[in-house]
Amino acid sequence: MSRIHLLSPQLANQIAAGEVVERPASVVKELLENSLDAGATKIDVDVEQGGIKLIRLRDNGGGIEKGDLALALSRHATSKILQLEDLEAVASLGFRGEALASISSVARLTLTSRTKDQEAAWQVRAEGRDMEAVLEPAAHPRGTTVEVRDLFFNTPARRKFMKKDQTEFRHLEEVIKRMALSRFDVSFNLQHNGRRVQQLRPVDSEQARERRLASLLGGSFIEQAVHLDVSAEASGLRLWGWIGLPTYSRSQADQQYFFVNGRIIRDKVVTHAVRQAYSDVLFHGRHPAFVLYLELDPALVDVNVHPTKHEVRFRESRLVHDFIFRTLHRVIGDLRPKDAVPAGAGESAGDGAGAPSMAMQSSPGSVSGGGTFSQGRMPLYQSSGSYQSPGSYQSSGNYQPGQSPGNYGSYGGAAGSASAVRDQISAYADLHTPAAPAQGLQNVGRPGMPMPEDDAEKAPPLGYAIAQLHGVYVLAQNEVGLVLVDMHAAHERIVYERMKTAWDEDRVRSQPLLVPVSLSVSEREADLAEEQPELFERLGFRLERMGADTLTVREVPVSLAKADAPQLVRDVLADLVVFGSSRRIEESINELLGTMACHGAVRANRQLSIPEMNALLRDMEATERSGQCNHGRPTWTQLSMHELDKLFLRGQ
Structure with missing residues (x-):
């Protein structure tokens, strides 16, 4: 080996570029962060050949002084931190001062800028190995333009790893999308090979933000998303944004955006908290969709733990994890059918405004254009003789308002006390037989509810039952149109939530x-x-x-x-x-409770009376997470009158 020596500045910058500049999208990310830190409200990005040939970014930010232009291309040159205390509470997106130096070491870079106090703009150039900045006057409005040409022209080995132009552009476009989601108050314009691809104006209202979300993530996301804004004053945390309904799930984690103080991150603590919040309502193998923003004191998060700043380290990770989990878990648990059925939809049913469905009917496990998971038939069809609950309902035809319809326990049977639930779990764990828990379930379901008067103002979200289809689905009519309910899946969720509540009422018993x-x-x-x-x-x-x-x-x-x-x-x-x-x-106990609820729920081919079906609908409206069964399958779907009219070509 040769003796120890100092690396040349050019070689050191190229090594640093390997960490900062991976592809054209990495260049755009670094330049966008600089523009946002400079206070820009309008950013124009123009690229050619996926960004490999040209990346030109112009902003209307504060600009760079003439005397600082050449220094800006040096390593570890930044205006964002001055001392160690600044590094411990970084409030800007960039701070290391490596981006421009790294980019200029592997490309031909031109930096043109003008501040509001300068009469003229100035331009500095640097190309690869020379690394000698050339300063000259230029014509330019207030702000900064960075032009990056021929990326990796002097490092052929890196250039060989570039993908096709369209692939590189998709990565670059994703970076623009993330930045546009992080800053709603900034205008973003993107052109590729002279063709305008994205034009986003600044927005300041919630409705306008949702329009931007729809343009970036698709209209189906915002139609099936819930807005939240929760603050914890004691800890100084605030979580706001949009989470997709459990039925709006994805086969990949491609619509998951989490921002910490405006910086997009991928953090295992955050991912774990979100996954746990959705654990009870997602079908296996599916991923939730969300756009969430966490705001906290910059001193409580360390952003200097990854070369590309994609990861952060929370100083109170447990506090952050619990706050995110509790918030999302509560929001998902509070979802009710009334939140999915738009108010007053009956009046607008004919104008083409269909209600958002909790599940779109199509082939099992398919994904529609918007990414909504579609449940096919449940694999639980069996004759009623193969499963017999001790409290099997025998239709008596003597239902009276305010009383239990026949033996209501066959529909609403759920344990009512923590001790009863514990005994049943123990019996189930010991015997490992599906029939065991059902034999001891206490039939203490609530009395059946009478049908309210036919008053539009009092009509419940899921309407009133009108029939049962093949002993599997309940058909109901509401203001919007037709409601289809999978009675086993719906009852399974109801029983499961009651058993969890009963279990939580008492301390876990040990032996x-x-x-x-x-x-x-x-x-x-x-x-x-x-x-x-x-x-x-x-x-x-x-x-x-x-x-x-x-x-x-x-x-x-x-x-x-x-x-x-x-x-x-x-x-x-x-x-x-x-x-x-x-x-x-808790998850292990919930798994046992879920299995018991599945076997204790009313089965397919069980004939229910109209009062029983209405009681099931009312319980669904009052039960947490009733839109999905314990396994994440949808429990009901809505077909509006407009959708039904389209099926039969009415009005055409």
Whole structure:
């Protein structure tokens, strides 16, 4: 090996460029951040050949002084931080001062700028290996224009890794989309090979923001999204934005945008919190769609942990995780059918304004143009003789308002006390047979509700039942049109939510192990278990530390006596290490409750009376997450009169 020596500035910049400049989209991202930090309200981007041949970005920001133009192309030159305290609370998008130096080392860069106090603009140029800035006067309005030509012209090895022009442009367009989502008050214009691709005007109202969202993510996203704005004054956190309904799920995580103080990030703590919030309502293998903004004190987040600034580190990660989870979990839980059926839709049914559907009927597992998951038939069709609940409903025809229709427990049977639920979970875990939980379920469902008077102002969102189709679907009529309900899926959710509520009303009961179980963990995990005994006690576990890396499990939850206790403890500790919190135990209990609810719910081919069907609809309107069953399948869908008229070509 040769002796130690200093790298030349040009080579050092090219090495740094490998971290900052990956493709044309990386260049655009860095330049956009500089423009936004300069206070620009209008940004024009013009590219050729996907950005490989030319990237020209013009803004109307504050501009750069003549004396600072050449310095701007030097490494670690920035106007955004001056001392260590500034780095500990970074409020700008850029701060390292590497972007322009890195870009100019692998491309031909021209920087033209003018401040409001200068009479004329000035221009500086730098090309690859020369790295000698040439300063000269130029004509330019207030603001800055950066022109990047022939990217990687002097590094052929990097240029060979470039994809086709259209592929590179798609990556570049995605960067523009993210920036446009982060700053609604800024105008963005994008041209590719002389053709205008995107023209976004600044917006300041919620309705205008939603129009921008629709133009960038598709109209179906905003039609099936819920707006939220929640603040926690004690911790100084604010979470706002839009989350897609659980039925608006995607096969890929391609519509997930999370911004922290205006900076788009991909963070495992955030991802975990969102996934947990949707865990009870998403079909397996599907991904939620969301555009969320988290605002907090810049001192509470470290943005200097990744070369491209895509990742951040929260100083109070557990606080952030719990805040995001609780907020989204509550918003999703508060969704009701009335939120999906537009008010007054009956009057506008003929003008072409159809109601947003909770699920679009098509082939199983398909995705429509907007990305809405479509449920096909549930694989639960079976004759009523294959499953018999102890409280099977026998139609008596003697239903009276305010009383239970026949034996209402066959429809509404759900445990009413925490102790009853615990006993049933234990029985289910011991026997591992589908019929076991149903045999002991307490038939304490609410009495059936009478049909209200036919008053449009009092008409419920899901309307009134009119028939049952093949013993599987309930057909109802509301102001909008026709409502189709999968009675098993809907009742499964109702029973499940009641069982969860009953379980949460009492503390988790533990039982000691006859033979304590020892498990080996890392020292860090053992420290966490020793520092947070109350967490495990609340979950029903009692742990003791027997050595530097050894724990002993002495008590486990009664409901999970047959489960793999050591593995559950390891999973909880792993979550604590990575995310600062864990819901493994709750999820295991919920999984058992969900299985019991599935087997305890009313089955296909069970004939229900009109009062029973109406009682089911009323319970759906009052139950959390009633739009999906425990497995994430939709429970109901809406067909408006306009959609029905189109099927039969009425009015054409």
